[in-house]
Amino acid sequence: MGADTPIAVVARYRDALTFEERETRLDTTFGALLAGPVDPNMLKGAAIFTVAEAIKAVQSSTDVVADIAAADAALAAARLALPMDRELDELQAMLGAIR
Numbered sequence: 001m002g003a004d005t006p007i008a009v010v011a012r013y014r015d016a017l018t019f020e021e022r023e024t025r026l027d028t029t030f031g032a033l034l035a036g037p038v039d040p041n042m043l044k045g046a047a048i049f050t051v052a053e054a055i056k057a058v059q060s061s062t063d064v065v066a067d068i069a070a071a072d073a074a075l076a077a078a079r080l081a082l083p084m085d086r087e088l089d090e091l092q093a094m095l096g097a098i099r
Contacts, residue, residue: 003031040081044088047071047078051091058098071095 009026050071057067075095078088 003029003034005030007033038081040078043074043078043081044085047074047088047091050074051095054095055098068095068099 006027006029009028010023011025012021012023014021050067051074054064054067054071056062057064072095075088075092078085082088
């Protein structure tokens with residue numbers, strides 16, 4: 001997959017007031033997604049994902065060291081973008097508990 005690989009993102013939902021089914025769609029490329037500024041919540045999402053992967057690695061006794069290192073890096077990036085986020089504190093505590 002290269003930078004000009006197309007990607008389509010579709011979100012289907014019901015309107016909260018009318019319950020009417022709705023859909024919104026974004027057609028773009030990976031390159032266009034990566035070229036823009038990174039939303040701090042994307043960094044937070046990456047931290048949540050990598051901490052979960054580290055926890056799974058501990059439970060399955062796979063490559064724990066690499067997964068914990070990836071989680072540390074993701075948490076550090078998220079912490080720079082969201083320094084006062086208490087949920088990141090909780091993730092850090094979870095990561096500390098599995099070391």
